[in-house]
Amino acid sequence: MRRPRGGGGGPPAGGGRAPPPRPPGSGGGGAARPRGRDRSMDVLRAVALVRVVTYHTFEWPWLGLVFPSMGVMFALAGSLMARSLERPAAKVIRSRLRRLLVPMWVFGAVLGVAMARHGWLPGADALYWVLPVGDPPGDAWGEQAWAVLWYLRTYLWFVLLSPVLLRLFRRAPLPVLLLSLVPVVVFETLWTLPDGRLGAALGDLSVFLFCWLLGFAHRDGLLDRVRPARVVAAALPVMALGAWWAFSHPVDGTYDLDDIPLAQALWSAGFVVVLLRFRPDFGWLARRPVADRVVRVFNARAVTVYLWHEVALMASVPVIDALWDIPAFERDLPLDSAWFQFGVAWALIAAAVALFGWVEDVAAKRRPRLLP
Numbered sequence: 416m417r418r419p420r421g422g423g424g425g426p427p428a429g430g431g432r433a434p435p436p437r438p439p440g441s442g443g444g445g446a447a448r449p450r451g452r453d454r455s456m457d458v459l460r461a462v463a464l465v466r467v468v469t470y471h472t473f474e475w476p477w478l479g480l481v482f483p484s485m486g487v488m489f490a491l492a493g494s495l496m497a498r499s500l501e502r503p504a505a506k507v508i509r510s511r512l513r514r515l516l517v518p519m520w521v522f523g524a525v526l527g528v529a530m531a532r533h534g535w536l537p538g539a540d541a542l543y544w545v546l547p548v549g550d551p552p553g554d555a556w557g558e559q560a561w562a563v564l565w566y567l568r569t570y571l572w573f574v575l576l577s578p579v580l581l582r583l584f585r586r587a588p589l590p591v592l593l594l595s596l597v598p599v600v601v602f603e604t605l606w607t608l609p610d611g612r613l614g615a616a617l618g619d620l621s622v623f624l625f626c627w628l629l630g631f632a633h634r635d636g637l638l639d640r641v642r643p644a645r646v647v648a649a650a651l652p653v654m655a656l657g658a659w660w661a662f663s664h665p666v667d668g669t670y671d672l673d674d675i676p677l678a679q680a681l682w683s684a685g686f687v688v689v690l691l692r693f694r695p696d697f698g699w700l701a702r703r704p705v706a707d708r709v710v711r712v713f714n715a716r717a718v719t720v721y722l723w724h725e726v727a728l729m730a731s732v733p734v735i736d737a738l739w740d741i742p743a744f745e746r747d748l749p750l751d752s753a754w755f756q757f758g759v760a761w762a763l764i765a766a767a768v769a770l771f772g773w774v775e776d777v778a779a780k781r782r783p784r785l786l787p
Contacts, residue, residue: 454697454710456491459690461713463488468724468764472757479672479679480658485566486683489623490691492570493630496577504578511574515718516546517778519567521771522722523551530557547571549612560725569619573627584631592632595624596680603677622680626687633691646692650685657681715787716772720764723771727763731756734763 463484470478499507523544527537535554543551547568553561573580584591598621608614632638638646661670661678672679700707713720735756738744749755773783 454700455694456494457710457714458697458700459487459694460491460717461710464713464717464720464724467721468728468760469757471725471728472760473753476669476671480682483672483679483683483686485623485679486626486687487690488566489570489573489626490630490633490687492573493577493627494634495630496574496627497581497631497634500578500581508574508578512571514775514778515567515571515574518718518722518771518774519547519564520544521774526553526557526560526726530554533557543612548616550615559729563721563725565615565619566721568616569623572616572620573623577627580628581631584628585635588632588635588637592625592628595628596684598624599677599680618676622676623683625680625684629684629687629691638688638692641692643692646688650688652685653681653688654685657683657685712768712786716768716775718775719768719772723767724760724764727760727767728756730763731759734759 462482466478466482466484469475470484496507496511499511527535527541527544530553531537533554533556535557537552540549540552543549547564548571550568551561551564598617602608602618602621608618629638657672657678657680660681661672661675664675664678666674670678672682700710735750738748738750744750769785773785776783776787
């Protein structure tokens with residue numbers, strides 16, 4: 416089974432309320448971002464989550480080129496982190512860790528019991544389920560479910576590093592942004608990363624560092640100060656280089672960006688620059704209550720959807736197998752269609768949101784609710 420990677424774009428933990436206005440002299444030099452929730456960011460996060468489930472159902476390799484969800488999600492998370500760091504860094508990091516870890520602990524408890532029933536015996540490295548600075552362990556039976564935790568590990572490291580990264584970025588935005596692509600180039604062309612948890616962490620950090628820093632630029636208003644033509648002129652060659660690398664360095668005969676780190680980094684970098692500079696206006700959502708409600712639920716339960724979507728896909732298989740035993744369903748339903756599995760998975764994801772979504776409220780120190 417292929418490990419879910421770039422297609423498994425995940426949600427930045429937190430988002431919550433807007434912080435106080437930026438104090439004078441806080442750095443950045445750009446126009447201050449508007450207070451309150453940014454609907455475009457909420458919609459992009461919801462789209463990324465749908466794209467994640469779509470990719471893990473159909474495994475279409477071209478989805479990464481159409482919408483590189485991981486790059487988008489790390490950029491959105493970087494922007495939110497820069498906004499939050501207008502408050503004391505220690506308080507922000509504690510809040511982010513709480514919102515990230517509490518849902519993961521519940522997920523780990525449920526999955527750990529299920530894996531133990533299938534013969535998994537945890538060792539000392541099970542401590543990575545408590546603080547995932549490295550990939551948490553598991554067995555082959557549950558790999559499809561726990562493999563997505565690589566995103567939480569990468570997000571955790573970016574949160575811990577952000578106070579230093581933001582200070583460096585605001586001292587020299589453009590040089591730092593450009594230099595952030597150097598590690599992934601080095602790792603993919605000159606120096607092979609070590610095996611194990613260290614190599615996996617360094618590799619993922621290097622692939623998405625540019626996008627995280629681009630979130631800082633978005634928050635500080637720096638992208639809005641660049642002329643659109645210059646943004647396009649800079650982004651298109653980077654995307655073209657990423658596409659060329661993907662098609663000239665296929666892995667197992669596929670050009671899937673998830674399996675080609677340098678192509679993922681370059682394509683995501685160019686795509687996200689354009690997306691954040693020309694971000695669409697979703698103000699019309701306020702006039703569409705149902706659509707607005709769906710987007711709000713996705714954002715309030717983003718961690719839950721991400722954590723449990725692979726479990727839902729796993730569970731959809733025995734559910735569909737059981738439906739084959741019912742003659743009417745076997746005759747009238749497209750039980751052998753991946754689209755049918757897609758629908759069943761979303762029904763199971765909705766059940767997971769109902770069962771476990773309240774944990775995100777507890778982690779955010781809010782009153783637990785069935786739906787936000």
